[in-house]
């Protein structure tokens with residue numbers, strides 16, 4: 227399994243992009259940095275896009291990629307929970323801001339939308355996909371993706387602390403988890419459904435207690451203004467836990 231980190235941050239600039247992961251060139255998770263990171267041809271190769279929640283930094287490129295596919299007469303499939311579907315169809319794919327690619331072109335709409343339910347494994351493009359609810363301000367799921375050859379990654383998306391329930395459902399070799407802010411903001415972000423390095427440490431300790439191991443950990447969704455502090459604090463967590471924790475960056479590739 228090849229995982230490309232297309233976007234790893236919660237702010238966009240020439241050096242940082244909103245969150246997006248791409249697995250084996252065909253399966254995308256979240257759409258914050260899809261079109262700005264990929265050639266038109268690479269966008270056309272994406273067979274399915276999984277969305278974790280409806281926040282703008284995770285869905286932003288859906289209309290843009292749809293326009294590319296529409297112009298080429300091709301299609302893609304989007305998978306998300308009911309609440310994401312409701313938000314997308316109310317605010318973004320509603321025919322007002324841009325064409326409604328769920329209905330255009332009428333004979334073969336560009337975007338096929340499938341609603342997924344948490345805790346039910348679904349086969350998508352040969353991968354086993356399991357959506358697991360996490361603790362964010364709006365309904366959010368993380369995705370566990372298992373490839374045909376048994377490689378497994380779990381991406382939490384945006385989440386605050388309290389992941390014990392979530393850990394019960396997943397057993398990844400690689401954990402991609404968010405750390406949005408540095409420890410100085412621990413109290414502030416926990417209420418907003420995000421993690422800091424110290425909150426992450428507790429969640430990982432809980433994971434190890436429950437599962438008997440710790441997977442390799444990649445950190446995403448950093449606030450670029452706090453990244454230096456986050457990096458130093460994450461290094462301390464890695465030392466405390468004797469674990470492998472790495473901050474992601476745009477263009478990073480991970481092979482499982």
Ligand SMILES: [Zn+2]
Pocket residue numbers: 279281362384
């Ligand atoms: Zn969010």
Ligand SMILES: [Zn+2]
Pocket residue numbers: 236245281283284384447
């Ligand atoms: Zn976010």
